[in-house]
Amino acid sequence: MPDVAFWQGNEALAHGALAAGCRFFAGYPITPSTEIAEIMAEELPKLNGSFIQMEDEIAGIAATIGGSIAGKKALTATSGPGFSLKQENLGLAYIAEIPIVVVDVMRGGPSTGLPTKTAQQDVMQARWGTHGDHGTICYAPSSVQECYEIAIKAFNAAERYRQPVLIMSDEIIGHMREKVVPPTVKPEDLVERKRPTDIPEKFVPYRPDPKDDLPCMASFGDGYTWHITGLTHNDWGFPTNNSDEIEKMMKRLMRKIDRFRDDIVEYETVLTDDADVLVLAYGSVARTSLRAVHEARTRGIKAGFFRPITLWPFPDKELEKLARKVKTIIVPELNCGQMVLEVERAVHGKAKVVAQNLVNGELFKPDDILSVIEEVA
Amino acid sequence: MPNQEVFNWLRTRFFPHIWCPGCGHGIIMHSLLRALVDLKKKKTETVIASGIGCSSRMVGYIDACTVHTTHGRSLAFATGIKFANPELTVVDVMGDGDCTAIGGNHFIHACRRNIDITAIVMNNNIYGMTGGQVSPTTPVGSSATTSPYGAIDPSFDICKLAEGAGASYVARTTIANPKQAEQFIKAGINNKGFSVVEILTHCHTQFGRKNKRRTPIDNVNFFKANSVPLNKAQEMSSEELADKIVVGEFVKREIPEYTAQYLSMVERVGGLKNGK
Numbered sequence A: 001m002p003d004v005a006f007w008q009g010n011e012a013l014a015h016g017a018l019a020a021g022c023r024f025f026a027g028y029p030i031t032p033s034t035e036i037a038e039i040m041a042e043e044l045p046k047l048n049g050s051f052i053q054m055e056d057e058i059a060g061i062a063a064t065i066g067g068s069i070a071g072k073k074a075l076t077a078t079s080g081p082g083f084s085l086k087q088e089n090l091g092l093a094y095i096a097e098i099p100i101v102v103v104d105v106m107r108g109g110p111s112t113g114l115p116t117k118t119a120q121q122d123v124m125q126a127r128w129g130t131h132g133d134h135g136t137i138c139y140a141p142s143s144v145q146e147c148y149e150i151a152i153k154a155f156n157a158a159e160r161y162r163q164p165v166l167i168m169s170d171e172i173i174g175h176m177r178e179k180v181v182p183p184t185v186k187p188e189d190l191v192e193r194k195r196p197t198d199i200p201e202k203f204v205p206y207r208p209d210p211k212d213d214l215p216c217m218a219s220f221g222d223g224y225t226w227h228i229t230g231l232t233h234n235d236w237g238f239p240t241n242n243s244d245e246i247e248k249m250m251k252r253l254m255r256k257i258d259r260f261r262d263d264i265v266e267y268e269t270v271l272t273d274d275a276d277v278l279v280l281a282y283g284s285v286a287r288t289s290l291r292a293v294h295e296a297r298t299r300g301i302k303a304g305f306f307r308p309i310t311l312w313p314f315p316d317k318e319l320e321k322l323a324r325k326v327k328t329i330i331v332p333e334l335n336c337g338q339m340v341l342e343v344e345r346a347v348h349g350k351a352k353v354v355a356q357n358l359v360n361g362e363l364f365k366p367d368d369i370l371s372v373i374e375e376v377a
Numbered sequence B: 001m002p003n004q005e006v007f008n009w010l011r012t013r014f015f016p017h018i019w020c021p022g023c024g025h026g027i028i029m030h031s032l033l034r035a036l037v038d039l040k041k042k043k044t045e046t047v048i049a050s051g052i053g054c055s056s057r058m059v060g061y062i063d064a065c066t067v068h069t070t071h072g073r074s075l076a077f078a079t080g081i082k083f084a085n086p087e088l089t090v091v092d093v094m095g096d097g098d099c100t101a102i103g104g105n106h107f108i109h110a111c112r113r114n115i116d117i118t119a120i121v122m123n124n125n126i127y128g129m130t131g132g133q134v135s136p137t138t139p140v141g142s143s144a145t146t147s148p149y150g151a152i153d154p155s156f157d158i159c160k161l162a163e164g165a166g167a168s169y170v171a172r173t174t175i176a177n178p179k180q181a182e183q184f185i186k187a188g189i190n191n192k193g194f195s196v197v198e199i200l201t202h203c204h205t206q207f208g209r210k211n212k213r214r215t216p217i218d219n220v221n222f223f224k225a226n227s228v229p230l231n232k233a234q235e236m237s238s239e240e241l242a243d244k245i246v247v248g249e250f251v252k253r254e255i256p257e258y259t260a261q262y263l264s265m266v267e268r269v270g271g272l273k274n275g276k
Helices: A009-019 A034-043 A057-069 A080-096 A123-128 A144-161 A171-175 A243-259 A284-298 A316-323 A339-347 A366-376 B025-038 B055-061 B074-084 B096-102 B104-113 B158-165 B178-190 B216-226 B258-268
Strands: A005-008 A022-027 A050-053 A073-078 A101-108 A114-118 A165-170 A177-180 A227-229 A267-270 A277-280 A303-308 A310-312 A328-333 A352-357 B046-050 B065-068 B089-095 B118-123 B169-174 B195-200 B227-229 B245-252
Touching: A005 A009, A005 A144, A009 A022, A009 A034, A009 A073, A009 A101, A009 A144, A009 A165, A009 A171, A022 A034, A022 A057, A022 B074, A034 A050, A034 A073, A050 B074, A057 A073, A057 A080, A057 B074, A057 B104, A073 A080, A073 A144, A080 A101, A080 A123, A101 A144, A101 A171, A114 A171, A123 A165, A123 A310, A123 A339, A144 A165, A144 A177, A165 A171, A227 B055, A267 A316, A277 A284, A277 A316, A277 A366, A284 A303, A284 A328, A284 A366, A303 A316, A316 A339, A328 A339, A328 A366, A339 A352, A352 A366, B025 B055, B025 B089, B025 B118, B025 B178, B046 B055, B046 B074, B055 B065, B055 B089, B065 B074, B074 B089, B074 B104, B074 B258, B089 B096, B096 B104, B096 B118, B096 B158, B104 B158, B118 B178, B158 B169, B158 B195, B158 B245, B169 B178, B178 B195, B178 B245, B216 B227
Parallel strands: A022 A050, A022 A073, A073 A101, A101 A165, A227 B065, A277 A303, A277 A328, A328 A352, B046 B065, B046 B089, B089 B118, B118 B195, B169 B195, B227 B245
Antiparallel strands: A005 A177, A101 A114, A267 A303, B169 B245
């Protein structure tokens, strides 16, 4: 690993995943995420890891889940159309509690949309894309350095909470080059999935550990036999139609994110102590927004900045506290208004929420956001 | 009754099974278990993957490393498992819908890669679990709930498809010959490469009811009367073979296996020194 690198976001994500211990990648080429697959194809064989290009996006995530079932830390990467195709099997990873990391380098949609242009139109799909209820862990990096760091955090969260973790990058972050100082990753910085300690005859695959409410996970080939299914199941992993068992499974699936919410949620604030106007932004838009906030300060406007690093779980409590102090929250997004709905939910009308949307494939310019700050100040 | 060694591979805690009385799937499960016992496979090192449908419920009843995936996708999951740990024995059980309809793409690419997985296709010519809809292997003219006036589209020949796509072992039999099913499954598992064993079975509940094969025994008799061994078929005309079931081993060839090819590439780029 170099001390200092000059990487694209996609490169940093791939190298971060390798540093996190990822040794399995299965995917399908798609713009603008393909560099991640290309780097994994080059690096994984050198690390005795496994890279496979599958026949389609659906097979990409299915094989990724298979790699994890066989004990490897596993990654797949895609973009909008591929993210849509992966949704069914993403649901299987949620219900069967298989840790994987899925990257979506967002481009404009719907459908084939704008393959080479940036957007943030998939953020609600990240939360609700697969059918059925489940908790979601989803990160949105806003710099190349952060792509590297978030890749490590995502694998740690996937292994700790036994579920898929999403990284919603975007075309600008994915293809932008920046200086990266890769942090030294020590073995104690990495989370490995909790393995069963029971003798095989006593192993109950989905019985939660009373300490943290999370079941441990054996890999195929570890000396245990167990059953994995996409059907609603009991602690034995076997399909059930018993209403008590169904409710128990569903409640625990939801509870595992709720219970660890404070450990998972991450956000960044700048100049919020005395702010009247808050700009809330994520991903590439956060960079433009921060510039606009600093510019507003030079013009005497008390502007502040709030950046959710985890889109899901959303930092709602933290935002709600700030909402009591500020008058207006501006939410610039490269979509027609998605996370703004979550902002409105979080602030409960305590501050005025103003959506600023752009869907022409371009980025906001700092002046675009500054003019809205000046308008509402 | 299965012998004790076969019985040890069952998760009897999950019985009763969901199959209708007289279903052919149990005959195939028994053949598979006899093959695994005879090959002295370890349960903890045997993976059995499946898709969706009556056939795919089989994996729940087998005490091994079992994974019941999404419709048609089991081969993609199985590919990930085998690729991540090539030491595992991987079997994939699926229905005709899984194999030739929704999962057709995964099937041809698993054949092409020649990855060391044994696919057992339980072909009953119908979507049984959802109530008897037409499938890509429903014979022309047969009645199904979504072909009430008779199927008009030609059906897939699964073995020819597998051969064309590159599988290294391809065989077909029927549930009327469970010894042969066991023998072909064993040969498939022993083959270092992608093996396809198509086993014709019946759904008397959904297919037979509408197509004059109402009882399990009607179906067994149908398979017995219409099966033609491959060597005999080679001497018959296509007219004589119409509506017949050719059984036997169609393909046995030694071609490079995917995980072995990958391993040699890893060795070439110096990856082996980096441990597992």
